[in-house]
Amino acid sequence: MSTTSALGYRDDHLHLLACSAARRSVDVSAATSIEELLATVRQAVRRRSAAALAARRQGGAVSAGDASHSWLRVWGYDDALLDERRHPTVAELDSVAAGYPAVLHHITGHVAVVNTAAGRALGLASGDVLVERHDVLAAVPRPDRAATVATVTDVLTELATAGISACTDATHTNDLAALELLAEAAAGAPSVDVTAMVGADRLDSLEDLTFGMTVPGLSAVTDEVGVRIGHAKVMPPHDDDSAIAELVATARACRFPVAIHAMDIDTLQASLDALEAHPPILDTTRSAESERIEPDRIEPDRIEHCALALPEQLDRIARLGVAVVTQPSFVTRRAAKYREQLSATEQSWLWPLASLLRRGITVTLSSDAPTVPPDPSEWIEAATSRTLGPAERIDSQTALRLCQWG
Template sequence: MWRAEAGPLHYLRGHWVREARSELIVSNGRIQQIRPLRPGRDAARSVVLPGFHDSHLHLRAAAAAKLSVDLSASSSIPALLASLRSRAGDFEGRWIRGWGWDESTLKERRAPTIAEIDSVTASQPCALHHRTGKVVILNSAAWRILTDPDSGSNSIEEPLRADAALLQKMPRQPENSVESALADLSCELAAAGVTSVTDATATNTWDDIARMDEWVRRGVVRQRVNALLAFDQVSAVSGSEGGMQTHGTVRVLGAKVAAPADGIAERVRHVRGYGWPVAVHATEPDELEAALAAIEECGPPTWGRDRIEHLGLPLPGHLERIRAGRIAVTTNPAFVTERAQKYRELLSAVEQEWLYPLRSVLAQGIPLAAASDRPVTSATPLGTMAAAVHRRPRAGGAEPLGAEERVTPDEALALVTDRAEVDGSALDRQGGRGSLASNLHLNADLVLLSDDPRRLLEDTKVLATFVGGHAIWGSPEVG
């Protein structure tokens, strides 16, 4: 048995309130008692609050990234190739997989060529996934395996779109390896205080969601899991027109739409034909315009809430239309900090001010949540908070990117905790963003921190994480 003293933080109608210190008694991995301590004792620095939620990530992709050569730190093509060469032996008899390259962080400001990759991979098939997940580079050996020798085509292309039909022929990672990596990922999330996630993968089938349920039931993933379903899978779900779907432990929040701007309207119409809400990927202005026009044409869903994922670069008037449509937004503050150099190089000064807005979204009363988009970033909730407040890399002393879009620490904390309105499960709330004041109980999802997260201290630690009152992170040394 162990005990911990902490000041509870409650989120009540848009404000965080710290109450008198309480004592948590934990035994056999479960909260057994929460009791207020006598007044007059010194205030504890540690706090307990509702568990963090990552509103947009990709579980299988994040696991696959763990099984790949990490290229995200490569600053040049020679460095990238050196990383591949050093790890090639680990993939003997299998495809070499790399993840995380990004031309904007490479000195050459370009992707590696097929010839350059061939120089270190030889006859071993290799696939290198861009950090955004949008494109993949294959080496010559991979092209020879995947293309039909009888087709008469000998052309070898440079980066392929990640949804290219050719890539469906690639062998999948062994399921036991994926599950092992998922367990590691879940542990990392728990250590960061994350108690629930939403898998926003655009290709999720009902079988994929059933597999997520199995991961949760078997303890491979210890967080609560929500998911989005691929737009073309809605028709296959029995009773899809009747309301929010679940598969065991997994709630399905709507259908994911990710397409070029000229293909968004057709997909939104298809989904809305079944009454479902959509979650539309929109990092570019034309994608956002197409999404809003289609949603306005189709009218509201019969259940849940439409979402805009990312909201990378809204133009004047877009936020007003999002508010009018009662649409929620899930965004990524870490994009601004991790890609600051890229945005400063590619965007005008005006565009930089509009980039991934936060303050303007909240000012419109739009439900807003923040997320990591793992594996695109590995941002923790505490790191996401810092990015939302500062909007600049922690190192280097750079000026904020879009300083007017910074939020307060209280607002930033709400972005990684209160998700009910964004998920569409609190549409009838009155008087603001609702209350988490009742969440301190024996069966709650909670995180115990060494300090108040609103202080944004780099040494703030997650001492324990609880899902349904069960500890998924922490040790007897906590108290």
């Protein structure tokens, strides 16, 4: 990460626990082919085996009592950017990591491949690629809480070094336990203001807590140091946008604004339908000098990503008063994929930015880390000099404003 400015910046969409997990993983994000990816995993397995052998010769044990160390976690591949344009297979992963239960995570965090040993441990009967199967992957052993807290604190400290003063964790599996862990980590890095969303299907875990409240860190000096409870995150189940409306309704019942993950036209359409069917919450509790109280929204709903959108959908976003939190780096990092898979017309609808601003829509730039580094200088560069869909470029001062905090 590079320091962009002495000013404060906000990364309004990232995943702190995923950033922490990526640090503990074999990193294959630089691999350009499956062969190169497998070679990196093979080397990691050899190093691990050598370390285990050395420990045994010294009469010790390797990470005794921590089952997570018997598993191999690999992270960072993108099938669309590999020469083969496909996911690695179970057999290929077995060929280099047969001695360990191994999980290979896609760079987006939404897809994983597990080898035979891991599949057996997780109760899987087949070697299918796991798409949005966080329920299955939750059973993979994890490091102890203290280690995770320390790593998340390190991530937050590096955000501060990069000039980022505030961030929003947009993880759809967040519940109260996750927020408490993040709050404990945030107490160790008080220079970064942390907000964390909660999964719309996990709001009941909050008990008497609600939107806008602070979950304090255990080691915080005051209750103000911790994690602010943010939007209810709506993540449509894979290939099932019909669930969006129900999740939005659940959030409204708990008086939460929503942030909806929308990467394609169909999901965006279902999201806008749901938002229209379940209008934003109004807050009429604030005081006013006059007898007449003007109701106001608790906070605008959000569309996360807005990766592909029709012009008429952008008009509708503006009419509904919905904000968009987007990641301009995707259009530059994945330009080859988009040119290969999308028509010229579809390319013009990719990752809109100037079109959003012309309609008066509130826009914030972000990273989606660990998918893209939390580096504001990269977002600004991508927003101002993109070669794919150049009509969506914005000027540098506007880009700067869209990722500043406060």
